[in-house]
Amino acid sequence: MAGKGKVVVITGASAGIGRATAQRFGAEGASVALLARGAAGLEGARRDVEAAGGRAIVCPTDVADPTQVEAAAARAEAELGPIDIWINCAMVTVFGQFTDLTMDEFRRVTDVTYLGYVHGTHAALSRMLPRDAGTIVQVGSALAYRAIPLQSAYCGAKHAIRGFTDSVRTELMHRKSKVWLTEVHMPAVNTPQFGWCKNKMEHKSQPVPPIYQPEVAADAVHFAAHHRRRELYVGASTAVVIAGNKLAPSVGDWYLAKTGFESQQYDGPPTEGARYNLWQPVDDESDAGSHGAFDARAHGRSAELFAVKHKGLLAAAGLGIAALALVSVLRSR
Numbered sequence: 001m002a003g004k005g006k007v008v009v010i011t012g013a014s015a016g017i018g019r020a021t022a023q024r025f026g027a028e029g030a031s032v033a034l035l036a037r038g039a040a041g042l043e044g045a046r047r048d049v050e051a052a053g054g055r056a057i058v059c060p061t062d063v064a065d066p067t068q069v070e071a072a073a074a075r076a077e078a079e080l081g082p083i084d085i086w087i088n089c090a091m092v093t094v095f096g097q098f099t100d101l102t103m104d105e106f107r108r109v110t111d112v113t114y115l116g117y118v119h120g121t122h123a124a125l126s127r128m129l130p131r132d133a134g135t136i137v138q139v140g141s142a143l144a145y146r147a148i149p150l151q152s153a154y155c156g157a158k159h160a161i162r163g164f165t166d167s168v169r170t171e172l173m174h175r176k177s178k179v180w181l182t183e184v185h186m187p188a189v190n191t192p193q194f195g196w197c198k199n200k201m202e203h204k205s206q207p208v209p210p211i212y213q214p215e216v217a218a219d220a221v222h223f224a225a226h227h228r229r230r231e232l233y234v235g236a237s238t239a240v241v242i243a244g245n246k247l248a249p250s251v252g253d254w255y256l257a258k259t260g261f262e263s264q265q266y267d268g269p270p271t272e273g274a275r276y277n278l279w280q281p282v283d284d285e286s287d288a289g290s291h292g293a294f295d296a297r298a299h300g301r302s303a304e305l306f307a308v309k310h311k312g313l314l315a316a317a318g319l320g321i322a323a324l325a326l327v328s329v330l331r332s333r
Helices: 016-026 039-052 066-079 103-131 152-174 214-226 236-247 249-259 303-309 311-332
Strands: 007-011 031-036 055-060 085-088 135-141 180-186 231-233
Touching: 007 016, 007 066, 007 103, 016 031, 016 039, 016 085, 016 214, 031 039, 031 066, 039 055, 055 066, 066 103, 085 103, 085 214, 103 135, 103 152, 135 152, 135 214, 152 180, 180 214, 180 236, 214 231, 214 303, 231 236, 231 303, 236 249, 236 303
Parallel strands: 007 031, 007 085, 031 055, 085 135, 135 180, 180 231
Antiparallel strands: none
């Protein structure tokens, strides 16, 4: 198996995509360092990895603090061995119009969702470059290409990650490094974040359909960690959104101004007194797992990801169909 015996570090590992990714690597016997803030979520992730057959250590870490990230990386190597794969996945966000956000809120989203990736990438490269080996996976989003209303801080962070990653990738290429840097751009995913993120809208927050299960995202991250692809799009919606924004961005502006507010809200006002994870973890006492509240609406497969993973098989099938068609034509003549 591709990841057997690998040492993997995952930020944002206590829930959502990070949690599902930890389970995916654990299933093939990897040793996984779990980085996040929530104590209960981290312990739940550790149990998941070990139950799947892997090893795990829990590293309570706020990725906004580079000192904590560096300490977690050092501990991972001391207890598990040299890091083979580093996955940046930690995030927070605030739902609401930009003019309703405080600058402290905006800065906090930036510190975690963008600079957390910078800190993780720096800690990983400082260890991988001397060995000239390793892979860093940035968990991105369709929103890294096409920003939407009510998530200005998050969209800004995802755009920044893409620019930062592209820059560092060219530096690695210049030095002919064998360290690989890749991005996996996600669609809407059914994770607990929509109940955890600070909400300044009139109604509860929801992902914009179509929604995918976190296991689909985890499968894409795992694939990207073992195949040298520059970028990977998950879900047909991601590919369509990115292509559409390249071709006609002003049409996207018009469409999102008209539909983007309603599509991100549902089911009455936000829960009064709800806890948000912007400053403190929500999963400190109760483990939420990897799934959010949208299981009934979430897809468990992605045709786009299947096509990416099986290009050779699909190409062979296409050639076979073409050959059969040719034989049929020749026979008819």
